[in-house]
Amino acid sequence: MRPSSVAIDSKLPKVGTTIFTVMSRLAADCGAINLSQGFPDFQADTALFDATLRAMREGRNQYPPMAGVPELRAAIAEKVAALYGVSCDLDHEITVTAGATQAIFTAIAALVRGGDEVIVFEPVYDSYVPAIECVGGTAVYAQLSLPDYRPDWQQLRSLLGPRTRMIIVNSPHNPSGSLLDASDLEQLAELTRGTDIVVLSDEVYEHIVFDGARHHSLAGHPELAARSLVVSSFGKTYHITGWKIGYVLGAQELMNEFRKVHQFNVFTVNTPCQIGVAEYMRDASRHLGLAGFYQQKRDFFRAQMRGSRFELLPCRGSYFQLARYGAISDLPDREFACWLTREVGVAVIPVSAFNHDGHDDRVVRFCFAKQEATLAAAGDKLRRV
Ligand code: PMP
Ligand code: GLN
Helix, strand or coil: CCCCCCCCCCCCCCCCCCHHHHHHHHHHHHCCEECCCCCCCCCCCHHHHHHHHHHHHCCCCCCCCCCCCHHHHHHHHHHHHHHHCCCCCCCCCEEEECHHHHHHHHHHHHHCCCCCEEEEEECCCCCHHHHHHHCCCEEEEEEEECCCCEECHHHHHHHCCCCEEEEEEECCCCCCCCCCCHHHHHHHHHHHCCCCCEEEEECCCCCCECCCCCCCCHHHCHHHHCCEEEEEEHHHHCCCHHHCCEEEEECHHHHHHHHHHHHHHCCCCCHHHHHHHHHHHCCCHHHHCHHHHHHHHHHHHHHHHCCCCCEECCCCECCEEEEECCCCCCCCHHHHHHHHHHHHCEECEEHHHHCCCCCCCCEEEEECCCCHHHHHHHHHHHHCC
16 A cells, blocks of 8 residues: 555654553563563363353344343443442443443543543553544543552642542552552542542452452442442453453442443444353353462462462462563663573563553563463473573
C-alpha cells in the first residue's frame, strides 16, 4: 500500500506496541521460555469446550441479548451473591463483555469527559491510561511502592480535586501481586464520600489470592458498590485468555451509561461461549479451587528460584511474581529483560513499562501460570544467571 497522504495528529502519540506483544514476539524469535505475557501454557478443561460446542450444535449462534445471555448473568449473580454477599439484578446490574479490556475501555468512554481527571495507581496496567487519553481525560498518578506496593491513601487525598471523575483500582494487582485489604476499602470509601467520583475496580484476578487471604471485592462493600463498576474476566478464571469474555457489575444508574456505549462498541459477546461458560460456572469448585491451584504454582516457582541471584518480592495474589535483579546486573530493566530473553532463554516483563515516566526500580515480572515442566526449565536457566 502507498503511504497515507493525510497528516495524522495522533490521539496517542506516546503509545507503541504493548510490552506484552513485544516480549512474547521476542521470546518466540529467540526460542525462549515465555514467562512474560500473562497467559497459561496449559489446556483449559474439556468440559468447558463440550458445553460450548453443545450450545453451537443446539443452534445458539445468533446475537444474544445486548447485556449477555440470561443464563450467564444468572450464574454471575449467583457467584457474586455467594462470595460477596450482594444480590445483583440480572436485568440492570450485570453486563457480559468481550473481556476485561473492553469493559475497562467502555467504562472510561461512558463516564470520563474531556478535561476530567482519572487517578490511577502506578505501576499501572497498560490499558488504562490510553483509554483515558483517547477520550480526552487526563491520568493522575498515585504511587505503589516497592517492596509491597501498598496504596498511600494520604497521597491519594492530595491528588483529589474538582476535576477528579474516576479512580481506578486493581486488586489483586498486576504487575505487583499486591492486594487491597478491608482497611483500604474503608479509606477509599472515606476519601470519596460526598463526591461524584466513580471507582472502576479491575478484579480480573479475584479468585487468585494466596495464603488464606480473602479478596475484598468493591461489589461487597455497600458504600463503594454504589459508586463503582467492578470488572472481572473469565480468561483468567478458566484458563481461556484467548476467548476474551468477562463482565462488569454496577448499580443501575452507572450500568445504564455503560450500556449506552457498550451497545455501540461491541453490542454483545459471542453466544456459544457465553452459554458454555454459564454451564461450566455452575460448579463453584472450578473458581473456588483457583487460589490453591495457583498458590501451588507460585510456591513451585519460588522454590525453583531458590539459589538464584534474583530477589523475590512478596506475592499475595495474581499469577505474577516480581523480582529485583540488582545482584546480577545494573542494566535498565528493558535492556535486562531483552538480555535475559536472548542470552538466558527466559522472557520476562520489565516493570518500568507500567510507569508513565519510565521510572525504573530494576524489577522484572515473571508469569507463573505455566506447567511445572516449564517453570522447572526456566528455574534451571535462572539459577545459573
Ligand atoms: N486487567 C488486568 C489487570 C489484566 O491483567 C488483564 C489481562 N491480563 C486485563 C485487565 C484484561 O483482561 P482480558 O484479557 O479479559 O481483556
Ligand atoms: N494482561 C496480560 C499480562 O499482564 C496480557 C494481556 C495482553 O497481552 N494485552 O501479561
